[in-house]
Amino acid sequence: MVHRARLRIAVLTGVIITLLVVIVGSTASMVMTRAQNEQVWRELRYGAARGDLSSPPGCTWLYAPGVTAPRNGPAGFPVRADLDQVRRTHDAVERTVRRDDTVYLVRTQARADGHVVQAVFDMRYQLADRTHLWYALGVAEAVGLLAAAVTGVVLGRLSVAPLAEALGRQRRFVTDASHELRTPVTQVYTRVQVLSRQAAAADLPAPHRDGLARLVGSVGRLGEVLDDLLLSASLTAGPARRAEHRPVDLVALARSVVAEESDRTRDGRLTVAVDGPPHPLFVDGVESALRRAVGELLSNAIGHTPPGGRIEVALVRVGGGRVELTVTDTGPGFETAEAERLFDRFHRGGDGGRYGLGLALLREVVTHHGGTVAATGRPGHGARFTIRLPEHGPPPTAHAARRPVRTGHGC
Known part of the structure; x- marks a missing residue:
């Protein structure tokens, strides 16, 4: 029971620390992802509405009719369907495109002068930051688990030590008390049996004989209770009984x-x-x-x-x-x-x-x-x-237990 209590405390400590690390890490990741996306979309909308087509900011490409496409632009852009849709509806279109192991944020809109511009932003650096964050959280989780294991063991020992000591004292008290009571109870039981037989031989009145018989049964049951207490104490002693x-x-x-x-x-x-x-x-x-x-x-x-x-x-x-x-x-x-x-x-x-x-x-x-x-x-x-x-195998026989003894010389 003490071992289970220690293990339970260690497991609960580990679970609590793990949950804290997961909650903190998930919250940090969500905040970081949301902040990055909002910042990128703000820059992308500004670039699509007012950005210089000849010199866009880093990681951003601007496409417009009559403007030479940038040489280092990603493949597959601009998205012609979005350009055609904006020309028809004059409503801005935003989308996320996954391509070439990265993510592109794309915004297409009509400027005040009537030109339709498409801005593309490469998220690879932001994605790398998120990967590094998850890697750091993984390391923190491993360290947290190690700290949780050590903390759980220490807390388990410190918190369960009084319980273990109390159980040990209780077991020793039960064993000592049962041992001390065993001899007088046995003597009383023997004496009552003798008195019961003498009463039967002396032809005492039936109520007296019945009372002695009930007393014999009561003392016998008391002895059985003492035997039960001794056996229970010896079983809880653990390895000492294993021999x-x-x-x-x-x-x-x-x-x-x-x-x-x-x-x-x-x-x-x-x-x-x-x-x-x-x-x-x-x-x-x-x-x-x-x-x-x-x-x-x-x-x-x-x-x-x-x-x-x-x-x-x-x-x-x-x-x-x-x-x-x-x-x-x-x-x-x-x-x-x-x-x-x-x-x-x-x-x-x-x-x-x-x-x-x-x-x-x-x-x-x-x-x-x-x-x-x-x-x-x-x-x-x-x-x-x-x-x-x-099930257990049969005990070794006396013949199998004996080992031959070599005498004389030889290999």
Whole structure:
């Protein structure tokens, strides 16, 4: 998250500086082009109306009947059609002619003495000035981008540093607090279990036994929350957890998780089917984290499936070198618009059910492993949760891992 924030600040800084350079450059180019055109047209109109036919100003040629055409004039001039039109209508004609890799401004008009004069101006020097301006703007843009990159990196580090420090402190607090609470909570859980068994053996009244049973469940859930917090903190630690990655057989892991939940499924009169290939499907990751993620999916399905329902766990290899694990149940389902919000922490569903940290932690685990998770469902038609993880090659066998040792002499 910190890296994305820094990158976003750098990109936004670069975009802002680039836009400023573009806006300034475009404005300068527009002003320069308009000023040049207005100046040239003013000079051209003056030359056509009052200019000396024998010695026109630079870059300008004047054509009139009975006047010898200039020797250095551009080819294709004068424009005879404009001369004929002015003779007929006595109205001035202006046009722009593109020829010989340049632009000519042409004005044809009748003078006060009745002679029709055509003035031609060569814009090549003005066009060269505009090209030089765009070249300078390109250099300024390159320098601006470099400055934007450096500025963005510096601003990103300076502005995000407090956020990174706060997140680090938060992660350390969660980890330390969870570690400190883990031992006493485990001791309380063990003691409550012992008391619950003693209460059952001593034939205490039913309200007392029910109260101890609820206490056992509450303390157990508290321990699960602490485990979730520890796992979430370890995942956000980043590269420190990477050393624990190893090839994990997702098929065997899913069957193991289903077997661990057999008591709950039997008590809830649920049917759980695992459909997977006979061969392993390996993914690269932390086995304990992946086990927790798959267990959360199965636990979520068990908690939302009514007695007599069915839960299906399917594993398959899909395109793009990925492994897909799907958990489908016959529970009440959920609204389609609610699918993404299910993965928010402590989200409360439309049916009043609260999802706590489980699904949010599930998404953290899957994202940490380079995968994706999605939920689909409809009210009254159950739900389906799909995890996709990058496939990984099988671990090296013990025989392949051993390397022959040469003894003796020789090449």
